Amino acid sequence: MEKLYYRPIPRTDLARPDTALRLAGGWCWFDEVEVLRRGLPPEVIPAQHCPEEVLERLTAKRRMIGSMNLEVPRVMGILNATPDSFSDGGDYFDMHAAMERAEAMVEEGVDIFDIGGESTRPGAETVPEDEEIERTVPLIQELRDMFDLPISIDTRKALVADAAVEAGADMINDVSAMEYDPGMAELAMVSGLPICLMHAQGDPETMQDKPEYDDVLLDVYDHLEERIALAEAEGIDRAAIISDVGIGFGKTVEHNLTLLRGLSLFHSLGCPILLGVSRKRFIGTIAGVEAAKDRMPGTLAVTLAGIAQGVQIHRVHDVAEIKQGVNLWAALTLGWEEEK
Template identity: 50%
Template sequence: MVDYWRPVSIGETGAPLAGGRLRFAAVERLRRGEPGVMCALEAVPAGVMARLSGARPGFAVRRPLVMGILNVTPDSFSDGGRGGEPAALVAAGADIVDVGAESTRPGAAAVSLDEEMARLAPVLPKLHGLRWSVDTRKAAVMAAALDAGADIVNDVSALSFDADAAALVAVRGCGVVLMHHQGTPETMQVAPAYGDVLLDVYDWLEGRIAHAEAAGISRGRIIVDVGIGFGKTLAHNRALLAGLSLFHGLGVPLLLGASRKRVISGLAGAEIEVGARLPGSLALALHGAAQGVQMVRVHDVAETVQALEVWAAARFGGEGAA
């Protein structure tokens, strides 16, 4: 029987959560097919506790870093390619700019390599001197972006779409985001199913981390994303959001990408147009912060930075950037 350990009673007492300012005073032990059991910290195996509590080098300890979304895609679900200027996102407070030239929203059709490269090319000069990531599944696009100065590859397929991607990331020494998904963008919302979504996603991400390490990517360069909305129903998304702290057990930084997504309408209990989902996006960013995530990926940078700074100052005291 495999045990999973989810930090609970998150606050100011107990063991450090992922090396940050938050602490956890107890854990919930999860097993497949059984109800969760609350346990004292002493029940957690030493190796698991090291992963739950260990620092995530390079990440802030007061609040999550903010990844600002820059879409250069005409069919983005949120902004139809009107992603703004990268320097403006940085001026608004983005810690990193995430540039994507292929929409992977539910139902999106695949884009050819030539088309993705053509969309990306005009924005590359504007990224010089900035910290940025490239949102792509293709090794050739990854290589072009890394040549142009990208720091991180953000791959919604978790290095499973392109057979050359893992080796490229290993050789280049960059960071990589491994996101959970089920199916392809064209099919992922067609009857997604799980045995236990929280544990299934955990195991899948653990497997992708192992795959990346086997390819030569050190664990210290890996970030994971549970993939809200990528092959999940509202119930699946709700379970993942409620259980986010479980994923600290993977021992790597955790990114939450829920900005403007349809899950906001579902959680609010009413259909909300994409452009009116800022309040829900901020609520989810703050929820992620309270669960100890290290990064949030958002469209509304200035608003999110302000919300996180106020949250951090109210919770921990002090002021200023993380």
């Protein structure tokens, strides 16, 4: 049987028809859906013509992460306790520097921390579990003691995630979608915490070696749909799952752009969407910017494009600048005068 894919066409215009539906309990609305089929032209249909189960997933309000709701765009601040991350490797490798950066992020308006102890940049090598725990757990403990904000642990390893949860983490961010360590499924089920499942083609050491897809948008969707189904079979509630298309993880520039243009398709999974584009190579390639730390303007442009498609969580390095852009977008789109 031919498989159909339903991509809501998101809008934020204040002129909203009575037939419009709220997308994922957030700030976008839609009244039309693009129906995609492999090898065939897309078709646009009224939203009301979608199957009931599709509309239910497209409109259901997404679960909170700790104390953070997903009814407005959220900025996730990257805090890498690593010596070799692609953009900020070594900047926050010691506790003092990491906590100084965390305090600055809070002042800049960060909504959630993402703590990583292993680089997943192209060509990165695997870090032993005990070393990754030593890098991340003390930092999570300090953050939990000092701030009342959600904390995510960015790891592929169940033992690392378990230690982080014990230290106070509110969310698990697994770039392997539980493929690297099958034990991650049991941990997520037992803890009941939200878990982000990301698409990646290959591992960090090889993922940029000529990645290929039949149809990158639909292939990534199918993969995430399969991983979510596996998670549900392991006892994980779909409401606790977050999806991430994995920009730059086994993708060419063209693949990345196709995914970014079609991001709203992933609302059909019935899960929040996390977008990680911060300072990535494709931004530098398109903008002609070699140094990763100089790619903030491009990061902001892509972030705002994601927000226009209803993407809830935006994982970034430059919290102050991105938060300022998001706040101005919100003032223009959602209203500012009413808050005065």
